[in-house]
Each structure stands twice: as C-alpha cells, then as structure tokens.
Amino acid sequence: LRRSPAVAEMRRARRLTAKLPHPAEYPLLGTATLLACSQDELYDRIHKVASDYGPLTRVTLGHLTFVCVMDPRDIEAVMTSTKAQNKSLAYTVLMQVMGMGLVTLNGDEWRRHRKAITPSLHLDILKDFVHIFYKKGVGLASELEQRADSAEVFDVTPLCGACANNSICETVMSSDLDDDDPDKRNFLSNIPKALDHFMYRVFRPWFISSWGYSLHPTRYRDYVKILNDTNSFIQRIVREKKETVQKTGEPESRPKRRRAFLEHVLASAEGAALDENELVEEVKTIVAVASGSSMDAIALTIYTLAIRQDIQEKVRDELSGVLGEGPGRAVEHSDLAHMQYTECVIKEVLRYFSIVPLFGRTVTEDLALPSGFTIPRGCEVAFWLPYTHRDPKWYPEPDKFDPDRFLPENSRGRHPFAFVPFSGGPRNCVGQRYAMMFMKTVVAAIVPRLRFEIPAGGPGRIEDVPLALNLTIAVRGGANIRVHRIRQQETLG
Ligand code: HEM
Numbered sequence: 001l002r003r004s005p006a007v008a009e010m011r012r013a014r015r016l017t018a019k020l021p022h023p024a025e026y027p028l029l030g031t032a033t034l035l036a037c038s039q040d041e042l043y044d045r046i047h048k049v050a051s052d053y054g055p056l057t058r059v060t061l062g063h064l065t066f067v068c069v070m071d072p073r074d075i076e077a078v079m080t081s082t083k084a085q086n087k088s089l090a091y092t093v094l095m096q097v098m099g100m101g102l103v104t105l106n107g108d109e110w111r112r113h114r115k116a117i118t119p120s121l122h123l124d125i126l127k128d129f130v131h132i133f134y135k136k137g138v139g140l141a142s143e144l145e146q147r148a149d150s151a152e153v154f155d156v157t158p159l160c161g162a163c164a165n166n167s168i169c170e171t172v173m174s175s176d177l178d179d180d181d182p183d184k185r186n187f188l189s190n191i192p193k194a195l196d197h198f199m200y201r202v203f204r205p206w207f208i209s210s211w212g213y214s215l216h217p218t219r220y221r222d223y224v225k226i227l228n229d230t231n232s233f234i235q236r237i238v239r240e241k242k243e244t245v246q247k248t249g250e251p252e253s254r255p256k257r258r259r260a261f262l263e264h265v266l267a268s269a270e271g272a273a274l275d276e277n278e279l280v281e282e283v284k285t286i287v288a289v290a291s292g293s294s295m296d297a298i299a300l301t302i303y304t305l306a307i308r309q310d311i312q313e314k315v316r317d318e319l320s321g322v323l324g325e326g327p328g329r330a331v332e333h334s335d336l337a338h339m340q341y342t343e344c345v346i347k348e349v350l351r352y353f354s355i356v357p358l359f360g361r362t363v364t365e366d367l368a369l370p371s372g373f374t375i376p377r378g379c380e381v382a383f384w385l386p387y388t389h390r391d392p393k394w395y396p397e398p399d400k401f402d403p404d405r406f407l408p409e410n411s412r413g414r415h416p417f418a419f420v421p422f423s424g425g426p427r428n429c430v431g432q433r434y435a436m437m438f439m440k441t442v443v444a445a446i447v448p449r450l451r452f453e454i455p456a457g458g459p460g461r462i463e464d465v466p467l468a469l470n471l472t473i474a475v476r477g478g479a480n481i482r483v484h485r486i487r488q489q490e491t492l493g
Pocket of ligand 1: 087102103104114285286289290291293294297355356359360420421422423426427428429430431432434435
C-alpha cells in the first residue's frame with residue numbers, strides 16, 4: 001500500500017498550491033464537506049467546482065491536496081510524465097474493492113502486470129469475442145422485446161448491466177460458466193454494490209481507513225461479505241482453469257475460438273509471470289472496471305438514441321447497409337470497420353457523458369505544466385473529464401450532441417488529449433479496444449430490432465439529462481425508456 005506523503009511534503013504541497021483558484025476550505029476536512037453528499041448530487045457539485053474554478057483548481061480532502069487538471073495540454077503533460085504514473089492515494093480504497101491489479105498497482109509491480117496482461121487483449125484474440133458480444137446483444141434485444149410487448153416504461157440500465165456482465169464473464173473468465181450458477185449470479189450482483197461502497201468512502205475521509213469504516217457496523221459488515229464472496233468466486237474459477245490447463249494441456253489443444261481471456265493468460269509465456277493470487281487480483285480488477293463502464297456506456301447510448309430519433313434512424317440505416325434489411329445477419333469482426341457513423345455516435349456519447357469522469361494520479365517529483373504552473377511533489381492530481389470534453393476551445397457548441405464531430409475531417413486539429421474517455425499515456429485503459437468492439441456489436445444487435453423512445457415527461461433534449469456519479473456516470477433516476485419492435489415493412493421502407 002502507498003504511504004501518505006511526509007508531513008513536511010504535505011505542508012509544502014498545500015503552501016505551493018495556495019494561489020490556485022479553489023472553493024472554500026475548512027480546517028481538517030478541507031473541501032470534503034462540499035463533496036460529502038448523495039451520489040445523485042455529486043456530479044453537479046463537482047462540475048460546479050470545476051466550472052467555477054477551472055481549468056486548474058485546488059481541492060483539499062483532509063490532509064490530501066489535489067490539483068484538478070482540465071486543459072488538454074496540461075493533461076498530456078501529466079498523463080505522459082514519468083513523474084505522474086502512480087495512482088492517487090484515493091485508490092487505496094479502490095484496491096480493497098477491486099483488487100491489487102492494473103488499476104491500482106504502481107511502479108515495477110504495475111509494469112510486470114501490464115506486460116503479462118496486454119498480449120491477452122490483442123486484436124487477434126478480441127476478434128474472436130465478437131460472436132459472444134453479438135449473442136449477448138441479441139439476448140438483450142429479446143429482453144427488450146418482452147418490454148415492447150407490455151408497452152411499459154422501464155430503466156434500461158440493469159438490462160444493459162446483465163448484458164455487459166455476462167459478456168465479460170464469458171470472454172474474460174470462462175466460456176462455459178452456467179448462467180444459473182448461484183455463485184456467478186451473486187458475484188455479478190456484488191460488483192455495483194462494491195463500487196457503491198468505494199464512492200461512499202472516498203468522499204468521506206473519516207471512512208477511508210478500514211478501521212474508520214468498521215465504525216459504521218452495518219455498512220462494514222455488508223462490505224466485508226461482498227469482498228469475501230467475490231474473492232472466493234474468482235479463486236474458484238482461476239483454480240478450475242489452471243487445473244484444466246495442467247491436466248489436459250488445454251487450452252492449447254482446445255479450439256482457439258472458445259478460449260476466454262483468462263485461459264489465454266494461463267497459456268501465454270507472459271502470463272506465467274503472475275502467480276495464482278496475482279491472477280485472481282487481476283481478474284477481479286478487470287471484471288470490476290469493465291462491467292460498470294460498459295453497462296453505463298450502453299445504457300447512455302440507448303438513452304441518447306431514444307431522445308434523438310433522427311440519430312437513431314441514421315444508425316439503423318447504416319446498419320441495414322452493412323448487415324442487410326430487418327434484423328440483418330450476425331455481426332462479424334470485419335463488419336465493425338464499416339460502421340463509421342455508429343462509431344461516431346458512441347464516441348460522442350463518450351465525450352458528452354464522460355463515462356469514467358474522474359480519476360487521479362500522484363506526483364512524485366515537481367512537475368511543470370505547459371500552462372506555467374508547477375505541481376509540487378506529494379500532490380494528488382485529479383482529472384475531471386466533463387470539463388475537458390465540453391471545452392468550447394475544442395468543441396464548438398459543446399452542449400450540442402453532434403456525432404459528426406468525430407468524422408475524420410472534423411477531428412483534424414483537435415488536441416489529442418481533448419478526448420480522453422479511456423485516459424491516455426502509458427496508464428491508458430487496457431480494455432479500450434474491447435470496449436469499442438463490445439459497444440458497436442451490441443448496438444448493431446439491438447438497433448435493427450427495436451425502436452427506443454423517451455416516455456412523456458422525460459428529457460426532450462440531451463442537454464437536460466440529469467447525471468449521477470458512482471465511479472461511472474448514469475442517468476439520475478434511471479435511464480427510463482419505452483421500446484417498440486421494428487416491423488419488417490418499416491425497415492423495408
Ligand atoms: C466504456 C468503457 C470503458 C471506459 C470509459 C474506460 C475508461 C477507463 C479509464 C478512464 C481508465 C483510467 C483510470 C485511471 O487512471 O484510474 C481505465 C483504466 C483501465 N481500464 Fe478501462 N474503460 C472501459 C472499459 C474497460 C474494459 C472493457 C476493460 C477490460 C476488458 C478495461 C480495463 C481497464 C484496466 C485494466 C485499466 C487500468 C489500466 C492501467 O492502469 O494500466 N476498461 N479505463
């Protein structure tokens with residue numbers, strides 16, 4: 001675990017950042033009182049602080065000093081600097097929930113894990129996952145069709161969560177896990193609960209240490225049970241897979257198509273660098289980070305299409321051109337390159353909503369930024385993407401939802417770090433290609449089959465969608481929609 005910086009260093013960091021614009025700070029707690037609110041209010045509160053004091057702001061939480069960096073030129077300097085490759089101290093809590101894997105590790109440990117994991121997320125391996133993504137997308141479509149028959153209004157997020165979680169379980173852990181396995185069901189339902197605990201603690205410094213959290217007995221009991229159940233389920237899967245590989249020489253002898261990510265790691269020379277416990281931690285990390293982000297990205301894409309019927313129709317037109325009329329044929333990997341407009345819509349969703357909006361680093365040596373300020377060592381850095389992704393300097397009319405911004409001719413000249421939904425530099429998202437393939441395939445499975453609509457009383461404009469922050473972004477009050485089956489003659493014109 002990382003230690004807090006020494007007292008002298010913390011004082012220096014506080015002193016040297018004092019001139020940065022910042023909201024009111026109170027003794028001992030700093031700005032924490034401003035941020036200790038419900039998750040429903042959190043997004044708006046942080047965004048107001050960023051808008052009032054950005055693009056370079058100081059926020060203090062207890063003894064920690066954060067510099068919030070929101071200009072793309074400064075973001076690039078931090079994300080690519082060797083002085084800022086370690087994660088923020090706030091990740092100490094995340095480590096307990098997610099495991100000691102890529103998201104939370106630092107230094108040589110992180111480098112060793114990244115080297116062991118990256119080859120098993122290679123394009124050649126991901127290509128074989130497309131048929132699983134498609135199968136799960138069709139499963140989501142049939143769940144939605146049942147709601148179409150009853151004409152009900154419902155929150156689409158949990159269904160997207162089930163689709164994402166099942167895809168991840170099958171592609172990351174095991175392709176032969178039964179959906180009715182009670183441990184698997186318990187595991188999947190625990191992921192969002194674990195992340196809730198994280199968000200609750202991270203903005204309440206008095207709950208950050210385990211001892212502090214144990215003073216809240218009900219929450220703490222629930223938290224410990226979730227952790228124990230999660231660990232034992234993943235241990236079981238890793239052991240089973242390892243035994244199979246040792247006993248039968250699998251997965252080398254098994255058709256490549258049916259292998260999950262974990263089996264690739266176990267079979268690879270690079271993966272041998274991780275022992276069984278490290279592998280458990282890594283799987284825990286990947287499942288946790290991939291599931292919430294993929295769920296919210298799909299739910300927000302559907303919600304956006306429900307609000308913007310014109311964009312929904314354009315996506316459907318493009319898909320019928322690629323896959324054929326009606327539901328079309330099954331998506332193949334080679335089809336994805338022909339879904340240019342669909343990709344632009346997904347990228348605009350990632351810009352507009354910044355699915356993982358907040359993450360951070362720590363600065364190990366003084367770090368000079370292009371804007372002129374030097375971040376003192378011992379400071380934590382926070383990135384708040386909703387500010388960066390809506391900066392009018394890079395996105396004219398930033399509050400307008402416009403997928404055409406991502407056409408190649410309209411992206412020219414934009415700073416590469418003005419669009420960082422997957423972070424950037426050496427610690428970027430290792431699953432970014434997986435995520436884009438998953439989202440495109442699921443959209444291609446559902447949009448030809450169903451029409452999405454916002455019920456009366458819902459937001460008429462994307463600008464009016466209220467957002468909640470729970471590590472990832474979701475629609476406050478639920479992504480409530482209504483769906484209709486698409487009849488064949490409608491698509492035939
Ligand atoms: C829409 C979906 C996704 C979004 C928006 C997203 C975004 C991000 C962001 C912003 C980070 C940096 C976090 C930080 O610095 O603390 C990150 C890291 C990471 N993501 Fe993703 N992610 C997505 C999906 C996935 C998927 C599907 C996987 C795995 C298959 C994945 C695995 C990871 C891992 C392992 C890291 C840590 C990388 C490292 O530090 O070396 N993510 N992601």
